[in-house]
Amino acid sequence: MLYTVVMNRNRDFQLCYRKGVCIPSRLVVMYARPNRLPYDRLGITAGKKIGGAVVRSRARRLIRQAWRENECDAPIGLDLVIVARHALPEAGADKLSRYLRKEGIPALRKAFGGDRSCSERS
RNA sequence: GUGAGCAGACGAUGCGGUCGCAUGAACGCUUUAUGUUUAUGAGGAAAGUCCGGGCAUCACAGAGCAGGAUAGCUGCUAACGGCAGCCGAGGGCGACCUUAGGGCAAGUGCAACAGAAAAGAAACUGCCGCAGGCUAUGCUGCGGCGAUGGUGGAAUGGUGAGGUAAGAGCUCACCGGAGUGCAGGAGACUGCACUGCCGUGUAAACCCUAUCCGAUGCAACGCUUCAUGGUGCCGACCGUCUUAACGCUUGCUCGGCGGACGGUUCCGGCAAGAGCGGCUAAAGCAGCAUGGCGACGUGCUGCAUAGAUAAAUGACCGCACACGACAGAACCCGGCUUAUUGUCUGGUCACAGCC
Numbered sequence: 158m159l160y161t162v163v164m165n166r167n168r169d170f171q172l173c174y175r176k177g178v179c180i181p182s183r184l185v186v187m188y189a190r191p192n193r194l195p196y197d198r199l200g201i202t203a204g205k206k207i208g209g210a211v212v213r214s215r216a217r218r219l220i221r222q223a224w225r226e227n228e229c230d231a232p233i234g235l236d237l238v239i240v241a242r243h244a245l246p247e248a249g250a251d252k253l254s255r256y257l258r259k260e261g262i263p264a265l266r267k268a269f270g271g272d273r274s275c276s277e278r279s
Numbered sequence: 280g281u282g283a284g285c286a287g288a289c290g291a292u293g294c295g296g297u298c299g300c301a302u303g304a305a306c307g308c309u310u311u312a313u314g315u316u317u318a319u320g321a322g323g324a325a326a327g328u329c330c331g332g333g334c335a336u337c338a339c340a341g342a343g344c345a346g347g348a349u350a351g352c353u354g355c356u357a358a359c360g361g362c363a364g365c366c367g368a369g370g371g372c373g374a375c376c377u378u379a380g381g382g383c384a385a386g387u388g389c390a391a392c393a394g395a396a397a398a399g400a401a402a403c404u405g406c407c408g409c410a411g412g413c414u415a416u417g418c419u420g421c422g423g424c425g426a427u428g429g430u431g432g433a434a435u436g437g438u439g440a441g442g443u444a445a446g447a448g449c450u451c452a453c454c455g456g457a458g459u460g461c462a463g464g465a466g467a468c469u470g471c472a473c474u475g476c477c478g479u480g481u482a483a484a485c486c487c488u489a490u491c492c493g494a495u496g497c498a499a500c501g502c503u504u505c506a507u508g509g510u511g512c513c514g515a516c517c518g519u520c521u522u523a524a525c526g527c528u529u530g531c532u533c534g535g536c537g538g539a540c541g542g543u544u545c546c547g548g549c550a551a552g553a554g555c556g557g558c559u560a561a562a563g564c565a566g567c568a569u570g571g572c573g574a575c576g577u578g579c580u581g582c583a584u585a586g587a588u589a590a591a592u593g594a595c596c597g598c599a600c601a602c603g604a605c606a607g608a609a610c611c612c613g614g615c616u617u618a619u620u621g622u623c624u625g626g627u628c629a630c631a632g633c634c
Binding site: 163170200201202209210211212213214217219221222225226249250254 | 298299300325326589590592593594595605606607
């Protein structure tokens with residue numbers, strides 16, 4: 158992921174859950190809040206609820222790839238947590254990517270008014 | 280050919296193309312960041328965490344208890360609760376399979392319902408003899424007998440014969456069990472002979488016997504470094520109390536060590552953050568030779584390449600095939616157990632057919 162850093166502290170996750178904007182859907186749930194940094198931070202949650210280790214790894218990979226394909230259109234300066242739901246592993250990669258492009262990212266832009274984006278910056 | 284049974288291999292992908300990730304190496308760059316190229320990149324169970332070990336730290340002044348594990352024998356192994364071979368018991372026509380397989384002749388407990396009686400032996404019922412009275416087998420009394428008594432998982436060994444007033448291991452034969460002796464075996468055990476006539480089941484009930492076990496697990500543990508905050512511990516000072524308390528020492532006891540408690544203040548150190556190490560070559564695998572029935576040992580040769588840390592192995596397209604089951608490394612090994620689409624290989628057994 159070119160313009161995004163991995164979020165790896167439990168405190169950041171908790172902040173996102175409590176104070177962030179929640180954007181639910183059938184495949185994933187996104188929590189986001191501004192972080193006042195010049196880049197985005199992405200965290201992925203795939204809980205035991207959706208299946209065993211194989212299923213959870215697959216969900217993580219799908220989310221990471223879909224975000225990589227669409228991160229250029231997202232607003233800058235967000236802490237973002239994407240939570241996988243149990244329908245995700247069977248759905249496939251292109252479905253999630255299409256969802257982010259058509260609905261997820263526009264919702265983020267609407268919530269945080271992001272005119273700036275990576276594509277414009279670079 | 281049909282049907283069984285055993286052992287084993289593979290187990291999900293491969294090739295081409297586009298995008299992408301982690302680690303190592305090389306190159307470029309003043310260093311970092313980053314870039315380019317290249318190599319490598321989940322399993323037979325990686326799982327459950329059920330055993331055993333390595334490794335690490337703690338305690339080391341030890342002893343005992345408690346607790347836990349194992350339970351036929353001999354071996355293999357670093358070790359094991361694992362494995363191999365054998366013995367006993369059970370199942371199968373057979374190949375073969377199953378087996379928590381010490382001790383109720385140390386003690387305690389339990390044995391519902393049924394049944395006369397469930398562990399102390401007797402009572403009850405019954406059989407037989409004698410006596411009494413009565414019309415009378417019946418009834419009453421005394422004595423003998425021992426297991427006949429619808430049960431029950433289990434009834435004082437079983438079956439048959441003799442014996443007797445009636446009976447009884449009372450006697451005999453066979454069987455079961457016990458003890459002793461002899462023979463065989465490394466041993467579990469097996470065979471034979473003799474004695475003798477023997478009180479059930481349950482130890483996956485307490486318990487007893489034998490053997491083994493210190494505790495905690497890589498978030499162990501070691502190193503480096505910064506800032507903040509005054510949280511915990513150690514040191515310093517003051518006060519109080521006293522030889523018994525208190526604290527530490529593996530869960531407890533003995534034993535051992537330390538005087539103990541409270542308050543104050545400031546200085547120094549440690550831990551909590553971050554980074555690095557631990558972190559992958561290991562009692563390893565394959566082939567050949569050799570010893571052994573086998574587990575396995577020995578020698579030689581060759582191969583040795585995942586090491587992430589919010590956690591890398593992915594997505595899409597085309598072709599091929601078994602049309603992709605169960606399923607994802609987290610310190611490392613040896614086992615066990617559980618999950619699993621299927622494909623293939625090699626012996627073996629029974630039945631049928633042919634020669």
